[in-house]
Amino acid sequence: MLDVQTAAHPHVTRREDYRPPDWLVPEIALDFDLDPAATRVKATLHVIRESAHDEPIRLDGGGQVPITVMVDGTPINDWRIEDETLVIPLSGSAHTIETEVEVAPERNTQLMGLYASGGNLCTQCEAEGFRRITFFPDRPDVLSRYKVRMTADKARFPVLLANGDPVDSGTLGDGRHWAEWHDPFPKPCYLFAMVAGDLVANRATFVTGSGREVALGIWVRAGDLSKTDHALEALKTAMAWDERVYGREYDLDVFNIVAVDDFNFGAMENKGLNIFNSRYVLADPDTATDYDFDAIAAVVAHEYFHNWSGNRVTCRDWFQLSLKEGFTVFRDQSFSADQGSAAVKRIEDVRGLRAAQFPEDAGPLAHPIRPDAYQEISNFYTATIYNKGAEVIRMMATMLGPKRFRAATDLYFERFDGTAATCEDFVACMEEAGGIDLGQFRLWYSQAGTPRVTASIEHDAGSGRAVLTLSQRTLPTPGEPDKAPMVLPLRLKLFGAETAKPIGPEQLVILTGAEERISFETVTQRPVLSINRGFSAPVIVETDRTAADLAFLSAHDDDPFARYEAMQQLMLDTLVAGANQGRANHQAVIDAIVNTLDDPQLDRAFVAEAVLLPSESFIGDQMPVVDPEAIFTAREALRRDIGHALDARWRAEYDAASATRFEYSPLAKGLRRLRTVALGYIAANGGDEAAALAFAQFEAADNMTDRQGALTTLVNGASDRRIAALDIFYNRYSDNALVLDKWFSTQALSPRDDTLATVQELAGHRDFTLANPNRARALVGAFSVNQRAFHSGNGAGYRFVTDQLIALDKLNPQTAAKLIPPLGRWRRFDAARGDLMRAELERIVGTPGLSKDMFEQASKSLEG
Structure with missing residues (x-):
């Protein structure tokens, strides 16, 4: 931890200061004597001086106790520690360095390096956790081949796993045993992994294309083995998909996944030994929702795909993080789209982008997908790096087309296999194999902010000519007051207002200037514009389309995403008008919903997404000043009117989706999703009958999707049945940590007037702990995105979250820092709320002993 004086002047790492490593470590051998209280780590590093210089070798450290240091087999005394870095003067060009250190896994609450979780020992090294295990040049451009030996108590830790392939194992006479693993592929230390524990495995075999x-x-605890079949099937499906779509074959003899309960991230792609947050491994119908099943498949695929886009080709430095993460998110999104409804998957991806990344781009923490500087690299594991990074890859794939994009990725993998590459290397491969100039497109890597595209169309019925005017602008972001025009690939199409038929084929327009005009000939009827189809560019589109135009597109557009988008825009316009004026005409939305429900060509999963109202936070994003109460009131009024006007229809949809038993298929998932949406609208119409219906569903449900959907409906309402349902849910699942997280988050997300009081009480619950990241996110994180409750006018919500973050920072700075952004949006709200939020950020910055993770996030939120 840093004291406040140190945090106030943190070290800043800048991309422009990058220089190659002075020393390389082509080989490393690690010998672990494992014990939760005191683990001894012996490291043997074969080091080579890189280029002509006289610099000593600097080995990063973090919290370990050094015991011995040897060079070429001889103990030395002229080493020194500078800011936890081991500095060793060396005169020759190649040496063998041996160190022995001691670490304390059971006291490692930061969950970085080697730590204890649920009685097991495991590691997390990305981004800079390996330095907490042993002294090493902890940077991604130092690639080494690893040999690992682990010795541990056999009864306590019967399973010993590491990267690569197993080589040998045996038992010792003192009740201990050992195992050796070798990884033949050079890798950066952030990909190192080791697990020791009492685990069992669900095993299978995959035969590669060759x-x-x-x-x-x-690998999981014995009691969780039955919940691993879905993850195992997802792994096999992902391996086959990567061979088929990208030509990438797995390269080791073993691929292991280990589930742990205490984990800062979703999962980690360590070479051959992926370590996962248990929420992305464990699933059965009784404990996991359809969303959980889908997320498990996506995350399993994501981490597996990293074997090539991240491991075989890794990052030169952490500024290139989106090189592996943006590309791999794009790959996992494509995989998920192939497994079910591509349209629904695209809707989900864009909804996530708008919920997390667009506000990031519009706030004090805005940064390009390749940042220029950071104080703490863990703070740049952001929606911009991941989700916007994926959209940048998608735009290149759109401009190149499938064949040229595949040729470009083949070139990238072949050219940079076994090396540490840059974003520029990737883009250059796109240019070379795709035959395209991406000079201006590179701005996406260096310029922050979300471009806004204005589109208007003029039609001259006499001449049959239509002219589309497109313009773009990007608002200033911290440190970037002036923005250059971006390259925006916009898929668009015109429809005839009279015939509802397309006027010509879809076009891909590449907008490169501040303004461009596009002419269409022989347009004999008024055209209606469908733009940014498939969300081909991550932009905000502003058009002069009327409510009638949007309703028309929501009924007739032949691009599923554009159809959904038209409905959402119609709803947004209505809701913003209601929030601003206190009342709006809801009939156009109701009629559009009827048209969607009546269309037999639409699958139920798409229908469920299309008729769902935008979130309160997304509505707020459309307003100059966010008014949480006005937004809540307007949204509830529209929900109530939709529920009342279409009550019979919602009940029919509800009943039609209720006659099936659980199965995990696109059709069944769509029916369950629509059933939950219909139940919500029935409840919005009011009356105790809706609560009775929800409670009956809650009790009779044969799956968690239906059960939690009913619970959410009850928790958000006023019926006394909500208390009974919460008690039943808790008693049924009190021994299942992942399901109990749902119990906490469902209450934290409720729009009820008493949610803050409920959350404050839950913070003192015997099952609540800040030490587990999942539980902290389930309560504190969920509450902080509950727009109405968090932004209650007296500031009590801000104080509660700040208290929790300050306490969490002392245990786990990474998790705490990731929960600051909702406070950082203080400029978007009225002056009274803004002052209260700013005061809490100042309280965080002024906290003694604050971590640099928290300081960077809070101070930037104040200054940006």
């Missing part, structure tokens, strides 16, 4: 057999294992 005929090699790969032994697969999903």
Whole structure:
């Protein structure tokens, strides 16, 4: 931890200061004597001086106790520690360095390095956790081949796993045993992994395209074994998909996944030994929702795909983080789209982008997908790096087309296999194989902010000419007051207002200037514009389309995403008018919903997404000043009117979706999703009958999707049945940490007047702990995105979250820092709320002993 004086002047790492490593470490051998209280780590590093210089070798450290340091087999005394870095003067060009250190896994609450979780020992090294295990040049451009030996008590830690393939194992006479693993592929230290524990495996075999057999294992506690089949099937499906779509074959004899309860991230792609947050491994119908099943498949695929886009080709430095993360998110999104409804998947991806990344781009923490500087790299594991980074890859794929994009990725993998590459290397491969100039497109890597595209169309019925005018602008972001025009690939199409038929084929327009005009000939009827189809560019589109135009597109557009988008825009316009004026005409939205429900060509999953109202936070994003109460009131009024006007229809949809038993298929998922949406509208119409219906569903449900959907409906309402349902849910699942997280988050997300009081009480619940990141996110994180409750006018919500973050920072700075952004949006709200939020950020910055993770996030939120 840093004291406040140190935090006030933190070290800033800048991309422009990058220089290659002075020393390389082509080989490393690690010997672990494992014990939760005191683990001894012996490291043998074969080091080579890189280029002509006289610099000593600097090995990063973090919290370990050094015991011995040897060079070429001889103990030395002229080493020194500078800011936890081990500095060793060396005169020759190649040496062998041996160190022995001691670490304390059970006291490692930061969950970085080697730590204890649920009685097991595991590691997390990305981004800079390896330095907490042993002294090493902890940077991604130092690639090494690893040999690992682990010794541990056999009864306590019967399973010993590491990267690569197993080599040998044996028992010792004192009740201990050992195992050796070798990884033949050079990798950066952030990909190192090791697990020791009492675990069992769900095993399978995958045969690669070249005929090699790969032994697969999903390792969990014995009681969780039955919940691993879905993850194992997802892994096999992902391996086959990557071979088919990208030509990438797995390269080791073993691929293992280990589930742990205490984890800062979703999962980690360590070479051959992926370590996962248990929420992205464990699933069965009784404990996991359809969303959980889908997320598990996506995350399993994501981490597996990293074997090539991240491991075989890694990052030169952490400024290139989106090189592996943006590309791999794009790959996992494409995989998920192929497994079910591509349209629904695209809707979900864009909704997530708008919920997390657009506000980031519009706030004090805005940064490009390749940042220029950071104080703490863990703060740049952001929606911009991941989600916007994926959209940037998607734009290149759109401009190149499938064949040229595949050729470009083949070139990238072949050219940079076994090396640490840059974003520029990736883009250059796109240019070379795609035959395209991406000079201006590179601005996406260096310029922050979300472009806004204005589109208007003029039609001259006499001449049959239509002219589309497109313009773009990007608002200033911290440190970037002036923005250059971006390259925006916009898929668009015109429809005839009279015939509802397309006027010509879809076009891909590449907008490169501040303004461009596009002419269409022989347009004999008024055209209606469908733009940014498939969300081909991550932009905000502003058009002069009327409510009638939007309703028309929501009924007739042949691009599913554009159809959904038209409905959402119609709803947004209505809701913003209601929030601003106190009342709006809801009939156009109701009629559009009827048209959507009546269309037999639409699958139920798409219908459920299309008829769902935008979130309160997204409505607020459309307003100059966010008014949480006005937004809540306007949204509830529209929900109530939709529920009342279409009550019979919602009940029919509800009943039609209720006659099926659980199965995990696109059709069944769509029916369950629509059933939950219909139940919500029935409840919005009011009356105790809706609560009775929800409670009956809650009790009779044969799956968690239906059960939690009913619970959410009850928790958000006023019926006394909500208390009974919460008690039943808790008693049924009190021994299941992942399901109990749902119990906490469902209450934290409720729009009820008493949610803050409920959350404050839950913070003192015997099952609440800040030490577990999942539980902290389930209560504190969920409450902070509950727009109405968090932004209650007296500031009590801000004080509660700040108290929790300050306490969490002392345990786990990474998790705490990631929960600051809702406070950082203080400029978007009225002056009274803004002052209260700013005061809490100042309280965080002034806290003694604040971590640099928290300081960077809070101070930037104040200054940006």
